[in-house]
Amino acid sequence: xxxxxTVNGTSHTVDVxxxxxxxxxxxxxxxxxxxKYGCGIAKCGACTVHIDGRAARSCTTKASAAVGKAIxxxxxxxxxSSHPIQVAWVEQDVPQCGYCQSGWIMSAAALLDKxxxxxxxxxxxxxxxxxxxxxTYQRIRSAIHRAAEIAAAR
Numbered sequence: 001x002x003x004x005x006t007v008n009g010t011s012h013t014v015d016v017x018x019x020x021x022x023x024x025x026x027x028x029x030x031x032x033x034x035x036k037y038g039c040g041i042a043k044c045g046a047c048t049v050h051i052d053g054r055a056a057r058s059c060t061t062k063a064s065a066a067v068g069k070a071i072x073x074x075x076x077x078x079x080x081s082s083h084p085i086q087v088a089w090v091e092q093d094v095p096q097c098g099y100c101q102s103g104w105i106m107s108a109a110a111l112l113d114k115x116x117x118x119x120x121x122x123x124x125x126x127x128x129x130x131x132x133x134x135x136t137y138q139r140i141r142s143a144i145h146r147a148a149e150i151a152a153a154r
Contacts, residue, residue: 003067007032008076018064022056023047025063026073034074034102038131045130048103048110049073055110074102077109084154085109088147096134104130108144117148 004013005022007030014029026032026049035058038046042057049058050072077083081090085108095101104127111118111126118126123141132140 003063005030005063005066005071006069007071008073009070014063016063018062020063021059022049022061022063022066022071023058026058026071032073032075036099036102038100038103043129043131044100045103045107045127046100048106048130050106050110053110053113055107072106074106077106083109084147084150085112085143087150088143092139092143092146094136094139094143096136100130100132104132104140108140108147111144112147112151116151118144 001018002013002015003018004011005025007026012030014025016025016029023035023037026035035049036046037059038044040059042060047057047059048055050056051061051066052069078086085105089095089101089105107127107130111123115122120141123144
């Protein structure tokens with residue numbers, strides 16, 4: 001079945017089954033590999049993308065459900081890594097292995113779109129189902145607060 005998806009502002013027509021997870025369409029059909037496979041059951045966050053500006057787990061989102069919607073992957077968050085969360089991520093030296101980072105960054109960007117200055121409680125609540133096997137949770141929280149400062153100063 002041919003589906004047309006708009007990913008990072010570009011239209012892509014892909015020949016996949018309608019129930020194919022969006023993650024596999026993004027990675028295998030479109031060739032954007034920044035979005036990662038983690039658990040396959042929407043419990044780790046590694047596959048997070050934005051659909052119409054909202055964080056979504058692409059491993060459990062059917063490709064057909066994203067037709068006609070704006071999909072943003074880590075590659076489309078900013079052309080030059082200048083998004084406040086990307087800047088803060090580097091400043092706070094968040095990544096260790098880096099595998100889960102694109103999902104965390106996309107989730108954090110969506111949180112900052114909803115709450116310009118999130119509290120620790122907001123952050124902890126929002127990320128209850130995101131996993132970082134390296135355990136950089138304190139640096140992640142710090143980077144989200146720093147990104148809020150950067151965004152407020154722009």
